[in-house]
Amino acid sequence: MSETSLKGRLGALALVAPLVLFLAIFFAWPLVSMLKESVSDPVGSHAFPLTAAVAGDWDRQSEPPEALKQAFVDDLRAIDDQQLLGDAVRRLNSAQNGFRTLMSRTIRAVEEQPEGPLDLVAVDRRWADVRFWRAVADSTNPYTDRYLLAALDYERDASGRISALPAETSANTAILLRTLGIGAVVTLACALIGLPYAMLVASVDGWKRQVLLGAVLLPLWTSLLVRTAAWFILLQEQGLINDTLMSLGLIGSPLPLIFNRLGVVIAMTHVLLPFMVLPIYSVLLSIPRNLMPAAASLGAPPWRAFLRVLLPLSLRGVVSGSLLVFMTAIGYYITPALIGGAQDQMISSVIAFYAIGSANWGMAGALGAILLVATLALYTVYGRLSADRAGGR
Amino acid sequence: MPLSQSNIRFEKVSKAYGTLRVVDDLDLTIDEGEFLSLLGPSGSGKTTILMMLAGFEAPSGGTISVGSQRIDPLPPHRRNMGVVFQNYALFPHMSVAANVAFPLEMRGTPRLEIDSKVARALDMVQLGAMKDRRPAQLSGGQQQRVALARALVFEPSVVLMDEPLGALDKQLREQMQLDIRALHKRLGLTIVFVTHDQSEALTMSDRIAVFNRGKIEQIGTPREIYDQPRSRFVAQFIGETNLVEGTLAEAGDAGATVKLEGGGTIRVQPSDLRPEAGRILVSVRPERIRLGPDAASENAYPATVTDAVYHGDHLRIQLDNGAFGFVAKADRKTAEFNPGDRVMVSFAPSDCWMLPA
Numbered sequence: 001m002s003e004t005s006l007k008g009r010l011g012a013l014a015l016v017a018p019l020v021l022f023l024a025i026f027f028a029w030p031l032v033s034m035l036k037e038s039v040s041d042p043v044g045s046h047a048f049p050l051t052a053a054v055a056g057d058w059d060r061q062s063e064p065p066e067a068l069k070q071a072f073v074d075d076l077r078a079i080d081d082q083q084l085l086g087d088a089v090r091r092l093n094s095a096q097n098g099f100r101t102l103m104s105r106t107i108r109a110v111e112e113q114p115e116g117p118l119d120l121v122a123v124d125r126r127w128a129d130v131r132f133w134r135a136v137a138d139s140t141n142p143y144t145d146r147y148l149l150a151a152l153d154y155e156r157d158a159s160g161r162i163s164a165l166p167a168e169t170s171a172n173t174a175i176l177l178r179t180l181g182i183g184a185v186v187t188l189a190c191a192l193i194g195l196p197y198a199m200l201v202a203s204v205d206g207w208k209r210q211v212l213l214g215a216v217l218l219p220l221w222t223s224l225l226v227r228t229a230a231w232f233i234l235l236q237e238q239g240l241i242n243d244t245l246m247s248l249g250l251i252g253s254p255l256p257l258i259f260n261r262l263g264v265v266i267a268m269t270h271v272l273l274p275f276m277v278l279p280i281y282s283v284l285l286s287i288p289r290n291l292m293p294a295a296a297s298l299g300a301p302p303w304r305a306f307l308r309v310l311l312p313l314s315l316r317g318v319v320s321g322s323l324l325v326f327m328t329a330i331g332y333y334i335t336p337a338l339i340g341g342a343q344d345q346m347i348s349s350v351i352a353f354y355a356i357g358s359a360n361w362g363m364a365g366a367l368g369a370i371l372l373v374a375t376l377a378l379y380t381v382y383g384r385l386s387a388d389r390a391g392g393r
Numbered sequence: 394m395p396l397s398q399s400n401i402r403f404e405k406v407s408k409a410y411g412t413l414r415v416v417d418d419l420d421l422t423i424d425e426g427e428f429l430s431l432l433g434p435s436g437s438g439k440t441t442i443l444m445m446l447a448g449f450e451a452p453s454g455g456t457i458s459v460g461s462q463r464i465d466p467l468p469p470h471r472r473n474m475g476v477v478f479q480n481y482a483l484f485p486h487m488s489v490a491a492n493v494a495f496p497l498e499m500r501g502t503p504r505l506e507i508d509s510k511v512a513r514a515l516d517m518v519q520l521g522a523m524k525d526r527r528p529a530q531l532s533g534g535q536q537q538r539v540a541l542a543r544a545l546v547f548e549p550s551v552v553l554m555d556e557p558l559g560a561l562d563k564q565l566r567e568q569m570q571l572d573i574r575a576l577h578k579r580l581g582l583t584i585v586f587v588t589h590d591q592s593e594a595l596t597m598s599d600r601i602a603v604f605n606r607g608k609i610e611q612i613g614t615p616r617e618i619y620d621q622p623r624s625r626f627v628a629q630f631i632g633e634t635n636l637v638e639g640t641l642a643e644a645g646d647a648g649a650t651v652k653l654e655g656g657g658t659i660r661v662q663p664s665d666l667r668p669e670a671g672r673i674l675v676s677v678r679p680e681r682i683r684l685g686p687d688a689a690s691e692n693a694y695p696a697t698v699t700d701a702v703y704h705g706d707h708l709r710i711q712l713d714n715g716a717f718g719f720v721a722k723a724d725r726k727t728a729e730f731n732p733g734d735r736v737m738v739s740f741a742p743s744d745c746w747m748l749p750a
Contacts, residue, residue, distance in 0.1 A: 293449050294482035296469035297553075298496035298543065305470075308495070312486050 035372075038147050038365030044139030047088035048075040052140035060160070064133040072136060073118050076110045088139070096135040102126050147366035152176075172350065172367065179347040180374070182264060182336070183329040187276075189269040190325045191318055194276030198317070199310070201277070202284035216277045219270060228335050231267040232258065235339070259341040267339045272328055276321035283317030316386075323382050327375050347371055399425050399460040399550060401446070401583070406455035407607075408441050415441045417607040419455070423585060425550070428577050430586045430594035433604030434630070439587045442604075443553050446585065448472050459551070470499070475544030475552040479559055481536045483528040489515070489539050490524035496547040514546040515539075517576070534565045538572075545576070551583045558593065570597055591631045595619060603627050622748055628676045635679065637717050638750060640671040648742050651675055655716025660691040661745035672750040681744035682721040684710065684736050693739040701730040712738055 045052045050071040058064055079085050085107075092099040102124050109123040120127035127133075149155055153165045153173045201212045219227055234240045235257040242254040257263050287310070295305035333348035347367060355364035401423040408416040416438040423429050431439035444450040445457060448469030457465040464472055483492050490511050497507045515521045518538035528536055537557060544552055554573075558566045574597050577584050588594050594601045595615045602612040603626075611623045622628035628636065639651040642658065644667070651659045651673055659675055666673070696714035710730050712719040719738060723730070730736070 288480060288482060290478045290480065290482040291484060293447075293469065294476065294478055295484075295495070296449070297447055297472075297474065297476035299470050299473070299499035299547065300495070301468075301470050304499065309484055313484075 031372075034365045035369050036365075037361045038151075038369045039143050039145065041091070041139070041144035041146075041362070042142050043084070043087045043091045044136075045142045047079060047084050048072060048136070048140050050075045050078075051136065055137040055140045058133075058137060060134050060137060061130070064130065064137075068133070068137070069120060069127075070117060073110060073120070076107060077114060091139055092135055095138065096132055098126060099132070099135065102132065144362075147362040148369065150363060151366040151370050172347075175345065175350055176347050176370065176374075178344075179330050179371075182261070182268070182344070182346060183326045185265050186268045186272060186329045187322050187326045189265060190273055190276040191322055193269070194273055194321060195280055195314065195318060197273075198277045198280035198284055199314070201281055213281075216274050220274050224271065224334055227271055228267060228338050231263070231270065231335075231339060235263050235266065258339055259344075261340070261344050264336050264340040264344045267335050268329055268332060271335060272325045275324040275328060276318075279320040279324065280314055280317035283320075284314055287313050319382065319385065323378065327378065330371065330374065399583075401551065401585075402456075402458050403442070404456050404458075406442075406445065406452045406457060408438070408445060408450060409453045415607050416445070416452075419607075419609065421602065421609065421612070423583060425583055426581050428574070428584045428586065428597060428599045430588055430598040430601045431604060432588055432591060432594040432601050432630075435589060437604040438607040439589075439604045440555060443555055443585060443587045447474060447476050447553050473547075473549050473551075475547070475549040477537075477540050477544045477552065477554040477557045479556045481528070481540040483536055483539055483543070485528055488525050488527060489520065489531070492528065492539060493524075493543045493546050496543065500547060510546055514542040517545070518542045518572075533561055534569065537561065537569060541573070541576075545580070545582075549582075551585070554584065554586045556587055556589065558588075559590075566593070573597065595631070603630060605630075621746060622676060624748060625674060625750075628674075628746075628748060633679055633720065635677045635682075635719050637675045637677070639673055639675060641667075641673045641747070649747065651747070653716060657694065657716060659745055660742040661747050662743045664747045666747050666749065674748050674750050676746045676748060677719075677740050677744060679709075679720045679722040680707075681740055682719065683739050684712075684721055684723055684730070691742055692745065693737055696736060696738045698730050698732055698734040698736060700732055712736070714738065 048071075051068065054065075054067050054071050058068055089100060089103045092103065105124050106120065106127075109118065109120075146156065149162060150165070150170065151172050153170045154162050155165050157163045197212075197216065201209055201216075204212065236242075237254040237256075237258070239257070241257060242251075245251045246254065257266070291309050291313075292305055295309045296302070300308065330346070331348055332346055333352060336344050336346045337349055348371075351364050351367045351371075354360040354367065401421075403419050403421040406416060406419045406421075407414060415436075419442065421442075431442060433439045441450060445452050445465070448464075448467060452465055455465075456463055484495065487495070493511045493514050494507050497510060502510070511524070512521065515524055518541055520535060520538055520542065523531060523535065523539075528539065531539065537560075540557070557573075558569050561569060570593060573584070576582070586594075586597065595618075598615055600612060600614055601618050603610045603618060605626050611618060611627045613621075618627065618631055622631065622634075625636065628634050637651075637653060637659065639653040639659065641649060642652045643650045644664070646663055648663050649661050651661055653659065661675055694714045696712040696719065698710055699713050699718075700711040702709045708723045708730065710721045710723055712721060721738065
């Protein structure tokens with residue numbers, strides 16, 4: 001390669017470097033660390049390095065070998081970071097109930113006898129129970145799938161097999177399905193409103209088109225919070241809609257429009273409508289104007305011309321719009337939190353609870369990862385579909 | 394001319410957008426089996442007339458009928474006319490075969506019959522091998538032929554074409570002109586063909602209607618339109634011509650004499666034109682002008698060559714005789730002409746045509 005082209009290439013690299021750096025720092029790195037958080041479990045391996053080294057030699061079924069017990073005692077003697085020890089105890093207790101008292105008794109015994117072998121069973125009978133040793137050995141593995149399993153309402157039982165959590169202890173799957181369900185309903189509602197609306201916008205021109213486009217773009221220019229608050233005012237029991245309907249005598253008592261699924265769907269449909277209308281509108285603009293007259297001249301009445309020509313050609317926009325709306329909808333947080341009831345919370349509010357409420361980054365990361373996988377799967381399907389269509393041309 | 398069963402009649406048809414009258418009080422009869430070109434500059438109303446015939450525009454006044462039936466109240470899908478659009482208007486999401494099958498499906502033709510008719514229509518435009526392709530995979534000329542097959546497959550008796558060859562390059566356009574002409578003859582179609590290309594209109598049509606500002610300036614066979622233009626607009630729009638202004642001095646059965654503005658006279662062929670004030674225009678086509686010392690004719694003038702341009706098949710020569718300027722087309726092999734050369738210019742009275750000033 002000549003020197004000038006190498007220089008040119010370096011210049012080009014220098015130009016894209018800010019972008020690459022930005023993406024790496026603010027996009028790739030948080031994503032990777034979130035994904036890592038969902039499978040990492042570093043406390044045990046940090047607190048008990050000697051135990052970690054020999055844990056692999058044990059089959060986790062038989063009596064634990066003496067080397068393992070001695071390594072654990074040595075680890076407890078070596079540890080001087082009280083914070084780390086506290087984390088380790090909490091970690092062990094979350095895997096096996098009773099560790100809190102067991103560990104405080106054991107630590108005291110270790111402090112009293114800083115040298116030589118120690119008979120742990122004599123300190124506490126529970127050290128004879130193989131389940132406690134299994135928890136210790138498991139905690140030294142720096143990677144875990146328990147967050148991911150818990151995010152889908154599964155756990156590993158005593159023998160290490162994957163089994164479903166009892167229905168009353170976790171509702172992640174139900175909330176995930178609810179999220180996908182609300183996303184689907186909102187997408188459908190957006191498509192049903194957005195397609196005719198986009199056709200209307202594309203069929204007029206001049207100031208009428210500007211006004212119609214402005215009406216659908218307006219929500220994008222106002223804050224999400226303001227829009228949601230506006231729906232709050234409109235939908236509440238003494239709100240504009242109920243008052244109007246009641247004063248018209250159409251209903252006797254206020255309709256329940258807020259703090260339920262209906263309210264969430266109405267508000268989200270409004271907020272996400274631009275993401276449906278704009279792709280359809282741009283596809284409609286690219287359809288040659290003389291196709292509908294051509295269909296008419298060939299003997300197609302207006303509705304058949306619509307079904308056979310305009311609708312199939314605008315479907316590309318409907319598919320892109322649906323994808324945008326659905327992917328945005330399943331990540332929604334504020335609107336269901338303000339307008340929905342307890343039964344309308346979506347997966348993002350659970351993630352927020354784990355991330356902000358209980359500082360359980362593992363669970364937050366795992367739920368986020370599952371949302372990400374769902375979105376990527378959908379996007380792959382879309383990519384495959386649109387590639388097929390392009391290939392058919 | 395006997396009125397046949399399904400001729401198309403426009404009676405007092407007009408179309409206005411606001412105060413702009415695009416078509417003004419049009420009377421026009423199109424005979425069955427005729428190839429009629431609507432020729433005119435853009436904005437002359439020719440496309441609007443086609444759109445009214447197809448049903449995409451409603452007339453502001455007047456009636457349009459086919460045979461004894463009024464069609465102006467009918468929606469486009471019930472008029473049973475094939476339309477070929479300027480940009481083909483093929484359905485991009487359908488294969489070539491599906492495009493051609495569309496009008497048959499709309500008419501509820503049985504599947505088997507559709508397949509055989511589509512195959513026949515595509516063979517007719519030599520595109521049988523392309524039936525599974527998408528329109529985007531075809532060249533412009535091929536797309537145009539698909540559009541033609543689609544407009545003909547349901548056997549309409551009238552086919553409307555809106556500048557169908559405008560987007561094609563010259564060679565392809567000339568080939569398509571011949572193809573359309575041949576189809577017209579073979580299928581006995583009535584074709585209404587909108588174009589702004591006068592040579593296209595001259596080569597293809599049985600009759601040409603020349604439009605200007607929403608009105609027909611002249612309607613007639615290509616020969617009549619070219620050789621006997623009735624107005625300055627037609628004379629200048631169709632082909633190139635030399636117009637000389639003068640007054641009618643004498644007229645008889647053998648011919649007429651026109652006195653020119655700058656002196657001299659021109660003998661012209663007999664005409665029944667009798668302008669009130671005697672003011673008249675004489676039109677002489679450039680290719681009818683003879684040049685050279687041997688020119689001997691009733692109309693002979695000395696002139697000076699001001700410019701000579703080589704065009705391959707002919708020479709285009711600008712001349713000036715003091716009183717008026719001329720453009721002549723000369724055989725490129727007759728002689729060399731250079732600016733400043735003195736030549737004799739002549740033209741036969743039978744090549745001189747009078748029209749109102």
